[in-house]
Amino acid sequence: MNTVKTTAVPHLTGNYAPVMDELTTHELTVTGAIPPELTGWYLRNGPNPHEANTGHWFLGDGMVHGIRLAGGKATSYRNRWVRTSTFTHSARRVDERGNFDFTAGLANTHVVRHAGRTLALVETSFPYELSSAPGHELDTVGPYDFDGRLRTAMTAHPKTCPITGELHFFGAGAPSDTFLNYHRANADGELVISRPIEGPKPTMMHDFYLTEQHVVFMDLPAVLNLEMAANDDVMPYKWQPEYGARLGVLRRDDPYGAVRWFEIDPCYVFHTVNAHEEADGQRLVLHGVRYAKLTDGVGLAEPSYLCRWTVDLVSGSVREEQLDNRVVEFPRLDDRLAGLAARYGHVSETPNPETSQFTGAVHRYDLRDGTVSSHLFAPGRFPGEAAFAPADDRPGGPGWLMTFVYDAATDRSDLVILDAENLAKPPTAVVHLPRRVPVGFHGSWLPDA
Structure with a gap:
């Protein structure tokens, strides 16, 4: 048995419930044909409390699930807890x-x-490096602080510039001495820029935007509450729309310069799709998934929709548009176009909190003309985030979407590989896993080359 009985709270039941062991299985059964171009690892992280009890879904110990693809086969599956100091000896965040x-x-x-480093991330601490050594894949190497240069937390959503190879990221919120810290590592992994940014109050910053010439931060009204922060079993943020909401624009060629702030309507954005520049860099176009509000403790009481913000750097104005009425989350794109004018974004449909209903589906949005293509899964089959795996070396070209899909009837999961350009077609391949993969967060296709 790999499932534990838990108390009857939503984030510890059904496919949210943790699995309680680590497996290594070889030569998995496949329906369809795995593209021979796919050689590498599909990895996905998510909360999996090793004591099978947490006060919030976001607060479980990290567990990475990995599928190895090579030679048209699924050669192995393994799952491993990330053995942080909190996991191994219940280290306290504050002494x-x-x-x-x-x-x-x-x-x-x-x-x-x-x-060359595989990093497991959460926004409140250092990354943890995972092993890629044969036979020890996904074992925990230890915390990684960029050779002692990183002295704040690191976002779980860093952005790699496809032009320079630089990794852009930030650290935000308590216990930092500053409102926000912006960091940049070069293509060799050396941390070369770390600068504080002053602001009014610590807020929950989960993601941000990158363009060719700019970094864009989101200061949104999920405000840190110190009384709530004293309780390790809650997310310590209160929804305070009166705080306001704003976008902070920083020029990449002046990383220590002023941040220019633009007010927007109060909302929350956990995840961005992408951003790019128009009009010779005078206009920024941002795509993301917008919630009208959260509840205290980071409750998701409102549906989330794909939206676009257009920031005019000349007039100082921001235009906001909702692009569709599907309730979606976990947006992804071809990461080789991060910060550039990517045409397509991919999202997974999620339950509408107002009705608790949804169709298991992955959608591909054409961000230029607004059209949508979809893959609809059979009733009772529910996908997670769909990561993009390219078919060749042309950014924006053909490729596949990879996602873990849970089957409620069998209480098992599959890795489903979809043709990104022909989503309505049956899956290219379905890799049948030896176990259920609980609902989780984000992952990556990591090719060998």
Whole structure:
């Protein structure tokens, strides 16, 4: 048995419930044909509390699930907890003197690769490096602080510039001495820029935007509450629309310069799709998934829709548009176009909190003409985030979408590979897994080359 019975709270039941063991399985059964171009690992991270009990879905220990593809086969599956100091010896984030331990995190949100290192991420601590050594894949190496240069937390959503290879990221919120810290590592993994940015109050910053010439931060009205922060079992943020909402624009060629702030209507954005520049860099176009509001403790009581913000750097104005009425989340694109004018964005349909109903689907939005193509899964089959895996070396060209799909009838999961350019077609391949993969957050296709 790989499932534990838990208390009857939504984030510990059904496919949200944790699995309680680590497996390594070889030569998985496949329906269809795995494209021979796919050689590497599909990895996905998510909360999986090793004590099977947390006060919020976001607060479980990180567990990374990985599928190895090579030679047209699914050669192995393995899952491993990320063994942070919190996991191994219940390290406290703040000691008796008020000092913060940035190794004491959950590493449960994302998994990316930069400069040859595979990093498990959460926005409140240092990254944790995972092994890629044969036979030890996904084992925890330890916390990674860029050779001692990183002294704040790191967002779970860093952006790699496809032109320079630089990794852009930030750290925000308590216990930092500053409102926001912007960081940049070069293509070799050396942290070369770290600068504080002053602001009014610590807020929950989860994601941000990157363009060719700018970085765009989101200061939104999920405000840190110190009384709530004293409780390790809650998300310590209160929804305060009176705080306001704004976008902060920083020029990449002047990383220590002033941040220019633009007010927008109060909302929350966990995840961005992409951003790019128009009009010779005088206009920024941002796509993201917008919630009208959250509830205290980061409750998701409102549906989330794909939206576009257009920031006019000349007039100082921002125009906001809702692009569709589907309730969606977990947007992804061809990462080789991050910060450039990518035509397509991919999202997964999620339950409408007003009705608790949704269709298991992955959607491909044409961000130029507004059309949508979709893959609809059979009733009772529910996809997670769909990561893009390119078919060749042409950014924006053909490729596949990879997602774990849960089957409620069998209580098992599959890795489903879809043709991104022909979503309505049956899956290119379905890799049948030896277990259920709980609902999780984000992942990456990490090719060998």
